[in-house]
Amino acid sequence: MAWRIMTSPQSQSGDTLSRLEATIAARRAADPETSYVAKLNASGLGKMSQKLGEEATETIIAALAQGPRELIGEAADLLFHLMVLLGARGVPLADVLAELDRREGVSGIAEKASRPKD
Numbered sequence: 855m856a857w858r859i860m861t862s863p864q865s866q867s868g869d870t871l872s873r874l875e876a877t878i879a880a881r882r883a884a885d886p887e888t889s890y891v892a893k894l895n896a897s898g899l900g901k902m903s904q905k906l907g908e909e910a911t912e913t914i915i916a917a918l919a920q921g922p923r924e925l926i927g928e929a930a931d932l933l934f935h936l937m938v939l940l941g942a943r944g945v946p947l948a949d950v951l952a953e954l955d956r957r958e959g960v961s962g963i964a965e966k967a968s969r970p971k972d
């Protein structure tokens with residue numbers, strides 16, 4: 855039987871990520887002793903990028919070898935660390951969502967085929 859997660863009515867993706875973006879912005883300059891967001895920002899872009907890569911790897915491992923709960927946890931870590939990195943680079947979530955909106959309805963296969971050949 856397929857495994858299902860009950861989706862909380864509060865966890866509409868846009869709202870949740872928008873709130874997380876605001877929280878991350880508010881915590882960036884907090885005390886690194888008490889704020890993980892501040893600690894990540896204090897560690898610099900290199901460390902933040904490394905953490906994103908680690909979370910991506912852990913997500914891959916969960917997808918290949920673990921259960922849905924582990925995959926959900928790792929995917930949440932991955933999204934969180936992506937949001938931290940975007941915030942540190944000053945890229946608004948709205949810009950990323952707008953790019954996804956722009957791509958809506960464009961098949962990845964058709965888009966790739968339309969690229970100029972070398």
Ligand SMILES: N=c1c2ncn([C@@H]3O[C@H](COP(=O)(O)OP(=O)(O)OP(=O)(O)O)[C@@H](O)[C@H]3O)c2ncn1[C@@H]1O[C@H](COP(=O)(O)O)[C@@H](O)[C@H]1O
Nearest residue numbers: 874877878881884888889890891892905908930931934935
């Ligand atoms: N959503 C998250 C969130 N998801 C994951 N994490 C943290 O991300 C880390 C996951 O990375 P790891 O498992 O590699 O942890 P680690 O090994 O301890 O990390 P390192 O020592 O290697 O840096 C853990 O410390 C998690 O607690 C998060 N930390 C914070 N948030 C959000 O950010 C808000 C602000 O957090 P603070 O800045 O800590 O107040 C929180 O209220 C939450 O809403």
